[in-house]
Amino acid sequence: MDLYRPVLAKALFPAFEAWRRRPTVPLLRFLQETERWPLERLRDLQAGFLRRLIRHAYRHTAHYRALLDERGLRPEDFQTAADVAKLPLLDRATLRASIEARTATAPPGVAIRKTTSGSSGEPVQVRYNAESRHWRDAVRWRGYGWAGYEIGVRALHYWGAMPGEILGWWKQRKIAADRLFKRDLYIDCTPRDERSLTEVVEAIRRFRPHVIVAYAGGAAALARFIYDRKLRAWDDIPVLTGAERLLKPDRETIEATLGPAFDTYGCREVMLIGSECELHDGMHTAMENLIVEIVVREPGGVMRAARPGETGEVVLTDLHNLACPMIRYVNGDLATQRAEQPCPCGRTLPRIGPIEGRVTETLYDGAGNPVGGLVFNILLAAIGNVASNFQVTQRKDRSIVFKIVPSEGERIPEREEQLLRNQAARYLPGAPFVIELVKEIPLSPAGKRRVVVVEK
Ligand SMILES: [Zn+2]
Numbered sequence: 001m002d003l004y005r006p007v008l009a010k011a012l013f014p015a016f017e018a019w020r021r022r023p024t025v026p027l028l029r030f031l032q033e034t035e036r037w038p039l040e041r042l043r044d045l046q047a048g049f050l051r052r053l054i055r056h057a058y059r060h061t062a063h064y065r066a067l068l069d070e071r072g073l074r075p076e077d078f079q080t081a082a083d084v085a086k087l088p089l090l091d092r093a094t095l096r097a098s099i100e101a102r103t104a105t106a107p108p109g110v111a112i113r114k115t116t117s118g119s120s121g122e123p124v125q126v127r128y129n130a131e132s133r134h135w136r137d138a139v140r141w142r143g144y145g146w147a148g149y150e151i152g153v154r155a156l157h158y159w160g161a162m163p164g165e166i167l168g169w170w171k172q173r174k175i176a177a178d179r180l181f182k183r184d185l186y187i188d189c190t191p192r193d194e195r196s197l198t199e200v201v202e203a204i205r206r207f208r209p210h211v212i213v214a215y216a217g218g219a220a221a222l223a224r225f226i227y228d229r230k231l232r233a234w235d236d237i238p239v240l241t242g243a244e245r246l247l248k249p250d251r252e253t254i255e256a257t258l259g260p261a262f263d264t265y266g267c268r269e270v271m272l273i274g275s276e277c278e279l280h281d282g283m284h285t286a287m288e289n290l291i292v293e294i295v296v297r298e299p300g301g302v303m304r305a306a307r308p309g310e311t312g313e314v315v316l317t318d319l320h321n322l323a324c325p326m327i328r329y330v331n332g333d334l335a336t337q338r339a340e341q342p343c344p345c346g347r348t349l350p351r352i353g354p355i356e357g358r359v360t361e362t363l364y365d366g367a368g369n370p371v372g373g374l375v376f377n378i379l380l381a382a383i384g385n386v387a388s389n390f391q392v393t394q395r396k397d398r399s400i401v402f403k404i405v406p407s408e409g410e411r412i413p414e415r416e417e418q419l420l421r422n423q424a425a426r427y428l429p430g431a432p433f434v435i436e437l438v439k440e441i442p443l444s445p446a447g448k449r450r451v452v453v454v455e456k
Pocket of ligand 1: 277284343344
């Protein structure tokens with residue numbers, strides 16, 4: 001019997017959130033109702049949020065005023081969520097270049113700024129207001145809740161870790177508070193040698209998590225380790241996977257060794273986009289917070305919505321970000337469109353998936369131990385202000401070449417260079433490491449920008 005859990009959920013956590021002035025809990029209750037609303041009613045809600053967003057963006061940002069004016073559009077021309085397609089796509093390059101012109105001159109002001117790397121390796125800055133953050137938090141609690149991750153449970157986070165020097169003092173304090181209140185245990189999933197994986201298994205036995213939140217690749221490596229050595233000594237623990245694509249054989253191994261896998265999809269620019277319910281058949285999108293489109297660009301430049309079963313580009317409109325609107329942002333991922341069929345779980349939120357374009361390569365340290373390539377993806381957020389692009393290549397002899405395109409001039413500051421070297425020494429010990437400053441990074445033969453390349 002876990003007596004602490006109901007107390008935490010009913011009293012402590014809401015008080016803690018209120019103290020931080022975050023209305024996450026009432027918003028979460030709202031979302032737990034709307035997820036079962038008739039789809040028509042959900043669409044009305046979404047259209048209302050879109051109208052408010054466009055009105056605000058037109059009145060208070062130079063970027064969207066110019067964009068609508070050029071096309072002879074007025075805010076009144078946007079009546080339904082589908083009308084968002086009257087605006088052009090916002091690609092990564094424009095997202096970067098337009099940051100000041102998209103920042104609104106009227107309240108609500110920017111409360112959060114962060115630099116993100118995405119899967120493409122090209123950093124962008126994202127800004128948003130406090131309300132948008134509350135929606136993001138509530139959407140995450142709702143989506144994770146479908147897997148059983150509720151406020152107050154013991155959660156093991158088997159995730160990529162940011163180096164302490166980047167996190168900074170205040171963030172470490174915040175993590176300490178979160179651990180205290182919500183009972184989270186964080187373990188870095190990047191090292192995948194025998195000793196590290198043994199330690200994770202011991203942590204599961206000792207900590208007895210109700211739920212595990214993991215990088216898909218990290219969870220898969222852990223599951224294979226448990227499977228090969230027959231180490232399972234627990235009942236089902238649901239595993240929320242994210243950050244990388246969850247492959248079918250990996251899902252099966254996770255289910256055999258840990259518990260049911262609930263795949264999630266998000267990106268740092270908008271956080272959680274979709275998550276699986278207990279039926280594990282596609283991800284329900286958070287349509288109260290986002291308009292999620294899947295778009296196909298035909299040869300000749302014609303654009304259209306993907307048909308059911310077809311794969312297209314993920315396009316996102318961040319409905320509650322009034323401080324720095326992001327409308328029809330192309331985040332670089334590909335996803336499969338699904339027919340609009342009601343899910344037997346009873347939730348009416350439309351589903352997407354599977355998601356493609358998030359498979360990351362595995363690197364090897366000097367001794368041949370595998371290391372998840374996402375470790376450098378995380379680091380990019382830290383060097384994002386000094387680099388406009390980068391790529392990590394591991395040669396056949398295991399040496400690592402870190403190519404960087406400096407944002408300004410021909411060098412990067414010593415502090416950032418040192419961070420990279422520390423990261424390489426920590427995660428890839430014994431592998432020779434060189435930094436190469438270059439003017440551009442060529443795309444793969446398929447035209448994709450790849451962050452991590454392993455030569456075979
Ligand atoms: Zn469902």
